[in-house]
Amino acid sequence: xxxxxxxxxxxxxxxxxxxxxxxxxxxxxxxxxxxxxxxxxxxxxxxxxxxxxxxxxxxxxxxxxxxxxxxxxxxxxxxxxxxxxxxxxxxxxxxxxxxxxxxxxxxxxxxxxxxxxxxxxxxxxxxxxxxxxxxxxxxxxxxxxxxxxxxxxxxxxxxxxxxxxxxxxxxxxxxxxxxxxxxxxxxxxxxxxxxxxxxxxxxxxxxxxxxxxxxxxxxxxxxxxxxxxxxxxxxxxxxxxxxxxxxxxxxxxxxxxxxxxxxxxxxxxxxxxxxxxxxxxxxxxxxxxxxxxxxxxxxxxxxxxxxxxxxxxxxxxxxxxxxxxxxxxxxxxxxxxxxxxxxxxxxxxxxxxxxxxxxxxxxxxxxxxxxxxxxxxxxxxxxxxxxxxxxxxxxxxxxxxxxxxxxxxxxxx
Amino acid sequence: xxxxxxxxxxxxxxxxxxxxxxxxxxxxxxxxxxxxxxxxxxxxxxxxxxxxxxxxxxxxxxxxxxxxxxxxxxxxxxxxxxxxxxxxxxxxxxxxxxxxxxxxxxxxxxxxxxxxxxxxxxxxxxxxxxxxxxxxxxxxxxxxxxxxxxxxxxxxxxxxxxxxxxxxxxxxxxxxxxxxxxxxxxxxxxxxxxxxxxxxxxxxxxxxxxxxxxxxxxxxxxxxxxxxxxxxxxxxxxxxxxxxxxxxxxxxxxxxxxxxxxxxxxxxxxxxxxxxxxxxxxxxxxxxxxxx
Numbered sequence: 001x002x003x004x005x006x007x008x009x010x011x012x013x014x015x016x017x018x019x020x021x022x023x024x025x026x027x028x029x030x031x032x033x034x035x036x037x038x039x040x041x042x043x044x045x046x047x048x049x050x051x052x053x054x055x056x057x058x059x060x061x062x063x064x065x066x067x068x069x070x071x072x073x074x075x076x077x078x079x080x081x082x083x084x085x086x087x088x089x090x091x092x093x094x095x096x097x098x099x100x101x102x103x104x105x106x107x108x109x110x111x112x113x114x115x116x117x118x119x120x121x122x123x124x125x126x127x128x129x130x131x132x133x134x135x136x137x138x139x140x141x142x143x144x145x146x147x148x149x150x151x152x153x154x155x156x157x158x159x160x161x162x163x164x165x166x167x168x169x170x171x172x173x174x175x176x177x178x179x180x181x182x183x184x185x186x187x188x189x190x191x192x193x194x195x196x197x198x199x200x201x202x203x204x205x206x207x208x209x210x211x212x213x214x215x216x217x218x219x220x221x222x223x224x225x226x227x228x229x230x231x232x233x234x235x236x237x238x239x240x241x242x243x244x245x246x247x248x249x250x251x252x253x254x255x256x257x258x259x260x261x262x263x264x265x266x267x268x269x270x271x272x273x274x275x276x277x278x279x280x281x282x283x284x285x286x287x288x289x290x291x292x293x294x295x296x297x298x299x300x301x302x303x304x305x306x307x308x309x310x311x312x313x314x315x316x317x318x319x320x321x322x323x324x325x326x327x328x329x330x331x332x333x334x335x336x337x338x339x340x341x342x343x344x345x346x347x348x349x350x351x352x353x354x355x356x357x358x359x360x361x362x363x364x365x366x367x368x369x370x371x372x373x374x375x376x377x378x379x380x381x382x383x384x385x386x387x388x389x390x391x392x393x394x395x396x397x398x399x400x401x402x403x404x405x406x407x408x409x410x411x412x413x
Numbered sequence: 414x415x416x417x418x419x420x421x422x423x424x425x426x427x428x429x430x431x432x433x434x435x436x437x438x439x440x441x442x443x444x445x446x447x448x449x450x451x452x453x454x455x456x457x458x459x460x461x462x463x464x465x466x467x468x469x470x471x472x473x474x475x476x477x478x479x480x481x482x483x484x485x486x487x488x489x490x491x492x493x494x495x496x497x498x499x500x501x502x503x504x505x506x507x508x509x510x511x512x513x514x515x516x517x518x519x520x521x522x523x524x525x526x527x528x529x530x531x532x533x534x535x536x537x538x539x540x541x542x543x544x545x546x547x548x549x550x551x552x553x554x555x556x557x558x559x560x561x562x563x564x565x566x567x568x569x570x571x572x573x574x575x576x577x578x579x580x581x582x583x584x585x586x587x588x589x590x591x592x593x594x595x596x597x598x599x600x601x602x603x604x605x606x607x608x609x610x611x612x613x614x615x616x617x618x619x620x621x622x623x624x625x626x627x628x629x630x631x632x633x634x635x636x637x638x639x640x641x642x643x644x645x646x647x648x649x650x651x652x653x654x655x656x657x658x659x660x661x662x663x664x665x666x667x668x669x670x671x672x673x674x675x676x677x678x679x680x681x682x683x684x685x686x687x688x689x690x691x692x693x694x695x696x697x698x699x700x701x702x703x704x705x
Contacts, residue, residue, distance in 0.1 A: 008439075015703070080702070084439060084546035087699040093439040103544045110466060112473040117466075124462040125545055153473075 003096075004058035005177060005208050006082065010091035011055040013077050014048050051077045052232045055091070062206045066213065066223035066240060068247055074232040075212045076181055079103060082210065083179050097208070100127050100175030106166035111155035115146055115165055118154050122169045136172045143194075144168035164191060171198045178202060181212045216244050217317055217351065245350045245378040249286045269359055271369040272298035277340065281378065288378045290396060293346050297339040297357055297371075305332045311358040312341060317351055317374075322392065348377045349394040453548050463555035467530075468562050482563045483570050486522045490515040497635045506637050506662070506669055512578050516662040517634040519567045524596055524654055525625045527560035531604030532621050535612045539705040549698045550691075553608050557600045564593070575665060583667030592660045595683060599653040602686030609697040612705040633658050638675060650678030653686070 052074040059065050067075045080086045082093065083101035108125035109118050119140055123133040133140075141150050144164040154162055180199075199222060202209060213219050219226060219240065226243035228236040236243045275284035277294040287293060297312070308331070313324035325341070339357075355371040382396040383389075398405050453460075472478040490511060497503045498510030505513035534556040535542065535549070542549065568589075575582075611617035632654045641649045649655050656679025659672035 011439075080543075081439060084437060085543060086702045088439060088441055090441060092441075095437045095439070097436075099437065099546075101545060104540075107544045108541050110470055112470050113466070117469065121462055121466055124459050125541060125547070127545075130458050130462075 003060075005061045005096045006057075006059035006093070006210070007095075008058075008082070008091065008093040009056050011052060011078070011081060011088045011093055012050055012090035013052040013074075013081060013086070014050050014089040016048050050089075050232055052081070052088075052229075055229075055234060057227060057234065057237060059208055059210060061208055063225060064209045064211065064223045066211050066219040066226040066244075067229060068213070068216065068219060068226055068244065069229040069235075070251075073229045075229050076103070078229065079179050079181050079210065079212055095177060097176030098127070099177045099179065100173045101179040101181075102126070102170050102173070103179075103181045105163055105170065109154060109162070109166060112153055114153050115141075115150040115157070119150075119165065119169055122166065123173075126170060126173050127175060128173060132174075140165075140168045140172050143171060143198075160191075167191070167195055171195060174202075175207070177208045177210070179210045182214065216248065220244055220351070241350055241381055245376070248350075248352055248376040249281070249283065249378050251376075268301070268303050268361060268365065269367050270300040270302070271357060271367075271371070272300055272336065274298070274355055274357070274371045276375075285373050286376045286378055287346060287348075290345050290347055290379055290394075292342065292344055294340050294342045295355070297341075297355075298336060299339060299357075299359060300336045301332055301334045303361070304334055305330060305359075305361045307362040308332060309358075309360040310339060311360075311368075312339075313356045315354045315356060316348075316392065317353070320392070322348070322353070346377070347393050347395045348379070349383060349390055349392060350377050350379060350381060352376055453550055453554075456547055456551055459547055460551045460555050460558075463551060464559045467555065467559035471559075479566065482566045486515070486518045486567050487570065489522070490518050493518070493635050503636050504640070506639065508580070508662075508666060508668060509578055512575055512580065512666070513637070513662065514635060515571050515574055516665050517632075517658050519564070519571045520592070520596055520658055520661045521629065521632065521634045521654070522567065523560050523564040524600060524657070525629070526563070527557050527597075527600045528604055528607070528625065529621055530556040530560065531600055532607040532611050532617060535608045535701060535705060536615070536618075539612075542705060543702050549701055550694060553601060553604050553694070556608075557597050557604065560600075561593075561597075571665070580666050580668075582665065585664045585667045585671075588660065588664040592657055592664055595653065595660070595680065596657045598683045598687050599657060599679075602653070602683050602690050605687075605690030605694040609694045609701070612697070612701050628652070628654065631655075638672070647674050647678045650675035651682050653679040653683045655679060 055078060067078065069075050077086070079101065080103070081088050082095065083099060083103070085101070085103075106122065108122045110121065113121065116137075119137065120130070120133050124130065128136075141147055144161075144167075146161060146165055146168075149157065149161065154165070157165070199209070199211075209222075211219070211222060223240045225238065226236075226240045227234055228243050228247050236246055274295065274297045276287060277296050279286065280291075281288040295312075307329055309326055309328050310330055311324065311326045314322040316322055352374040353376075354374050356368065357371060358366050358368040360366045377394075379394055381390075382394055383391070472481075475481060477484075493514045494511040498505070498514065503510070508516075531553045534552045538552055542552075572582075607617055607621065631652050638646070638649060638655055638659050656672065656676040660676050663669060663671055
């Protein structure tokens, strides 16, 4: 591989606790100085904490690196260090190439200025040259679909228009290294898709991208490699689908066992929990096999049901229906019932999935629940190596040429 | 592209991010005088855009817009002429009091309003500071420069006013740009300290009106510095604005001797303040985004 364009060695960042929340008044500093005169020169260790510790990683040219982790794990702090907004307390980093950072949509926008003026201003703040902005101006306006409003002040824009223009400016930034923080989570679905497409173009054009996102599917789709940061340290660094699956499993294990989001409030019945029977992954909500699977639902009935109907449906994280089934003519006494659905196999691509369960009584009054936690599929992938060609199924097929099958070939995938 | 430096101790802290291709080194802060002037030069377009934004925004929603720039010093001068000139009969170095006063009010207005802007510029731009990197020094410099548009307009009015009193400019008018530079440096010399301090302690915001009020009284805006005894004149000149205003009045009207002793003290003081301010601002720069 080529030399890394981003290299960090032992990067650490220490913050003083409560720094951001402090009143920032001189009075407090003076009061502290009086209470213990030496504290001005000494940083008590209990007042500080490490937001990042010993982060060493390399990013190569043309790579799209995803950073994942829970809120407050230090992802944004790392991006801020790489974009030089804040300085590390320890360690060092080297970056080769022009860096553009996109930590917020609409950086530098001023409400009194017009769309045109803000395009220039925000472009310059994000690191574009004046000539570069002038050259791309028409393209930016067309991308934002704001031709008619470009000369009115942005304070009169709707929030959608504002975001569109802001992102259009940012999307036309062409640095060699782009650092992006969770900014794609804005705008309507169509515009998001357009932005994702633009990001994909950037990545394919050989530029290096470091992307922070909580939308794991986005990470899967865009990134080659993912770094999972947990409590300020690197927990895992590897191929996108491996790290994301591991992260999802850990999140699912951390979530409460058996809970539900009620979709309709009801006094007739209650959903108690769901789990995978004898889960080979050891976690009741993580599926890691392509073999037979049994899903068990616990439902408590408060009133008897005759001629009832039970429905179950499986959705992926994009709310696409994967599978559903209805069971009719149920006669149930009040009490706790276990419904089980045995599947010969659930060949799904890795990711989070949601079970939706319903129960109709004889008067066709429904109770319906969205099962929490989500089911995480962590089965090894048997799919196309290029993520764009990944469908919804994950099936281990056996390939053969003239009847001669080559098992090794299949195992590689 | 530079080669990868494997040993962190040899990384050059002065290395900067050049226009297109370059390497940036990220390290814990160190060094007091790593001023990175070339980096600031590379960001000159951004400096221009910050000035442009300030000027645009300032008059966007005002009904009479640019007229304020003229009205503000003009009205101040009229009131001062009434009370200090007519009633108190302050001496005015042989000039009509209104000309004398106007020639002081114009540079003073630039100084006081710019000082206020420079003090608040870091806090006012905290959203940008916490989201994008650029040399932070650009912000106070842009705030000091954006006041020049107002100054130029006011200066033009002052110039016409002076001509109307039959005072012809002499060669001394060539010193106006130099004195203006001294005023800009004074704004920065004081403002760099205040804007960095303001980012850490918002008390500064409340302090600044007092500072300006006291400073007005300690500067020869409404009275002549010749009221100060000759042997204390250099001490008075340690207030750099004394040198700026005296010099400005002399340069514009060409009357009287050049205020050299006051000016020399002022220039020395300003250089001292600017260097200290740069070092202080530079030292705070790294933690500004964390603490603003």
